[in-house]
Amino acid sequence: MAKLSDPITILKGIGPTKAKQFATLNIFTLEDLICHFPRGYEDRTKIVPIEKLEVDVPACFKAMVMNTPRTSHIRKGLDITKVQVADHTARLTLTFFNQKFTADQLQYGKEYIFYGAVSGDFIGYNMTSPVFESLDSPPVTTRRVLPVYPLTAGLSNAAVVKAVAQALAICDPPREIIPEQVRQEFGILPADRAYYAIHQPASMEEAEMAKKRLIFEEFFVFSAGLSLMRAARALKKAPAYEKTDLTQFYNVLPFTLTGAQNRAIAEIAADLRRGAPMNRLVQGDVGSGKTMVAAAAAYMAIQNGHQAAMMAPTEILAEQHFASLSKLLTPLGIAVELLTGSQTVKQKRVARERIESGQAQLVVGTHALVSEATVFADLGLVITDEQHRFGVSQRAALTGKGQDPHLLVMSATPIPRTLALLLYGDLEVSILDELPPGREPVDTFLVDESYRARINAFIRKHVSEGHQCFVVCPAVEENEGLDIKAAEVWAETLKQKVFPDLRIALLHGQMKGAEKESVMGDFARGDADVLVATTVIEVGVDVPNATLMVVEDADRFGLSQLHQLRGRVGRGKAKSYCVLFSNNKNPETRQRLQALCKTTDGFQIAEEDLRLRGPGDFFGARQSGLPAFRVANLSVDLQTLKAAQQASAKWIDSSGTANTPESEALRQRIAGLFARTDGTMN
Numbered sequence: 080m081a082k083l084s085d086p087i088t089i090l091k092g093i094g095p096t097k098a099k100q101f102a103t104l105n106i107f108t109l110e111d112l113i114c115h116f117p118r119g120y121e122d123r124t125k126i127v128p129i130e131k132l133e134v135d136v137p138a139c140f141k142a143m144v145m146n147t148p149r150t151s152h153i154r155k156g157l158d159i160t161k162v163q164v165a166d167h168t169a170r171l172t173l174t175f176f177n178q179k180f181t182a183d184q185l186q187y188g189k190e191y192i193f194y195g196a197v198s199g200d201f202i203g204y205n206m207t208s209p210v211f212e213s214l215d216s217p218p219v220t221t222r223r224v225l226p227v228y229p230l231t232a233g234l235s236n237a238a239v240v241k242a243v244a245q246a247l248a249i250c251d252p253p254r255e256i257i258p259e260q261v262r263q264e265f266g267i268l269p270a271d272r273a274y275y276a277i278h279q280p281a282s283m284e285e286a287e288m289a290k291k292r293l294i295f296e297e298f299f300v301f302s303a304g305l306s307l308m309r310a311a312r313a314l315k316k317a318p319a320y321e322k323t324d325l326t327q328f329y330n331v332l333p334f335t336l337t338g339a340q341n342r343a344i345a346e347i348a349a350d351l352r353r354g355a356p357m358n359r360l361v362q363g364d365v366g367s368g369k370t371m372v373a374a375a376a377a378y379m380a381i382q383n384g385h386q387a388a389m390m391a392p393t394e395i396l397a398e399q400h401f402a403s404l405s406k407l408l409t410p411l412g413i414a415v416e417l418l419t420g421s422q423t424v425k426q427k428r429v430a431r432e433r434i435e436s437g438q439a440q441l442v443v444g445t446h447a448l449v450s451e452a453t454v455f456a457d458l459g460l461v462i463t464d465e466q467h468r469f470g471v472s473q474r475a476a477l478t479g480k481g482q483d484p485h486l487l488v489m490s491a492t493p494i495p496r497t498l499a500l501l502l503y504g505d506l507e508v509s510i511l512d513e514l515p516p517g518r519e520p521v522d523t524f525l526v527d528e529s530y531r532a533r534i535n536a537f538i539r540k541h542v543s544e545g546h547q548c549f550v551v552c553p554a555v556e557e558n559e560g561l562d563i564k565a566a567e568v569w570a571e572t573l574k575q576k577v578f579p580d581l582r583i584a585l586l587h588g589q590m591k592g593a594e595k596e597s598v599m600g601d602f603a604r605g606d607a608d609v610l611v612a613t614t615v616i617e618v619g620v621d622v623p624n625a626t627l628m629v630v631e632d633a634d635r636f637g638l639s640q641l642h643q644l645r646g647r648v649g650r651g652k653a654k655s656y657c658v659l660f661s662n663n664k665n666p667e668t669r670q671r672l673q674a675l676c677k678t679t680d681g682f683q684i685a686e687e688d689l690r691l692r693g694p695g696d697f698f699g700a701r702q703s704g705l706p707a708f709r710v711a712n713l714s715v716d717l718q719t720l721k722a723a724q725q726a727s728a729k730w731i732d733s734s735g736t737a738n739t740p741e742s743e744a745l746r747q748r749i750a751g752l753f754a755r756t757d758g759t760m761n
């Protein structure tokens with residue numbers, strides 16, 4: 080027997096060339112090969128009479144060869160072989176191009192099983208290059224459910240089928256990781272059957288069963304991993320905070336908190352008093368006021384003598400949080416520090432010294448916070464903002480800077496609840512389901528180029544009333560072959576031709592940190608009227624005086640992204656608007672964008688986006704911190720996800736240390752999965 084870890088080159092027919100082709104599919108070992116699952120199947124189990132064959136629909140049929148194949152040499156490099164076949168319903172001419180050798184195997188008077196599609200190009204029946212097998216040969220290309228694999232140049236489906244069959248014949252499939260009890264409860268196939276059945280199903284039904292099992296398995300491993308993390312953390316201790324009185328904090332707030340904010344803060348205070356590390360997610364739509372909840376948490380940590388750190392996904396956001404939090408907390412005698420990658424070496428050094436000495440009490444920053452050089456004196460609370468941008472590993476890296484610090488995760492994007500379960504399966508959740516009072520919903524319009532003049536006038540009107548506008552473009556630079564607005568060029572056009580009298584600023588991700596900071600600062604202070612930007616402003620940017628958001632080529636963005644962008648306006652008292660430009664005429668696209676005009680409920684939009692585009696796009700594939708599921712599709716397999724989640728929670732509960740025969744293999748898989756996930760992040 081071979082081992083799963085053996086290289087695929089031990090298989091017959093796989094030399095260096097084939098191995099290279101497999102390598103481009105990330106297949107190196109027998110395990111990789113066995114876990115290379117089909118993307119679909121062709122049902123070749125049913126035998127159809129020739130008469131019933133449909134044009135362009137491939138099918139199997141049994142037929143007798145009615146003459147000896149005849150080959151004509153048409154020209155150099157082109158041979159055509161023709162042969163007649165028939166069953167009791169009809170006759171059919173088969174044509175093979177440059178396949179004389181193959182076609183000549185068809186013997187006059189013998190019966191074969193064929194698989195192919197009749198073409199409608201000719202009068203009468205004709206079929207080009209069907210595959211065939213004699214009745215007594217084993218069913219390889221006919222009379223079976225044929226898996227269809229993801230392929231790469233030079234590698235045929237048949238080659239993969241053959242390689243997989245060999246691999247399954249010489250080594251055992253991956254070990255069972257789902258306890259028997261769970262398998263029975265949820266009616267799923269055992270591992271050994273599933274791994275065979277996914278590649279060599281006896282029927283389409285069996286293929287479905289195998290797929291269901293493997294999807295379940297993927298979700299089960301991931302949620303079991305989260306359950307284990309949660310269980311491990313539950314055993315940890317943290318100092319129980321005694322001072323959770325917020326009177327002083329409330330006194331400096333420029334507004335009264337919403338009921339939802341107060342509830343979240345109360346939940347956090349209860350966590351902090353408990354003596355175990357807090358693991359809490361605060362989820363709320365754009366503008367629901369998460370920053371204040373974070374500030375209250377930081378205030379409590381600091382009152383109890385510990386440091387708090389807040390990590391934001393972008394420099395702009397970190398700087399903005401730094402500005403608003405220092406304004407709020409400095410009057411309370413709290414030292415707030417900024418640490419970002421784009422600071423000068425000296426600035427960073429000074430900041431780090433103050434962090435290490437404990438002088439800095441609240442540290443706001445970007446990834447720079449998790450770099451090795453950053454050492455905290457006594458980190459008691461870790462806050463990550465816009466969490467979906469960070470993976471599990473970064474969350475872990477920052478909590479590693481303290482001794483089991485409290486963790487508060489802020490999620491801006493209203494993630495569909497099911498996905499939230501998956502991403503945050505190890506967290507308690509507080510939901511901010513209330514916007515600060517006086518917020519009017521942002522009115523959203525979908526328009527095409529014919530509205531350009533009117534929208535320009537609309538921009539002018541907002542500016543003349545003392546407000547500001549965002550104009551978001553899908554790209555930074557002009558891109559050959561892509562007819563989309565580029566921020567740089569568009570900013571120039573607006574400046575020179577459209578609004579020569581207005582102050583136009585430009586902001587994009589390729590600018591240097593300090594430059595971005597100054598542009599953003601100017602705009603926030605009201606020193607520019609129109610900010611032309613890319614999606615760098617998508618997250619968190621808070622300029623309450625901005626009342627108009629114009630998105631160019633809106634069809635280039637995901638719904639959730641547009642919702643985030645729209646969240647940049649409507650943050651003050653004045654009525655705000657969002658204009659989506661799109662010349663795309665595709666009815667589906669327009670319908671998608673219309674959905675945004677109809678609702679401002681982020682959860683609804685997120686569900687819609689997930690349904691339409693899948694989670695990869697939803698998060699930006701690399702940013703999600705989610706493992707790349709091989710079989711599971713998060714937008715359609717939600718039932719299975721829920722089942723797997725229940726099952727894994729029970730597994731951890733009922734067996735505590737989980738001593739089922741499967742648990743060792745499961746632990747290994749979990750470790751492997753989290754290692755892989757971490758490896759793909761930033």
Ligand code: ADP
Nearest residue numbers: 334335336337365366367368369370371515621
């Ligand atoms: P988000 O949840 O999107 O992070 P922010 O925390 O940035 O929202 O808050 C959005 C805006 O609302 C900010 O300008 C903030 O100062 C303001 N804000 C937050 N809470 C309240 C409140 N209770 N009343 C009025 N304004 C508030």
Ligand code: MG
Nearest residue numbers: 369370491619
């Ligand atoms: Mg925010």
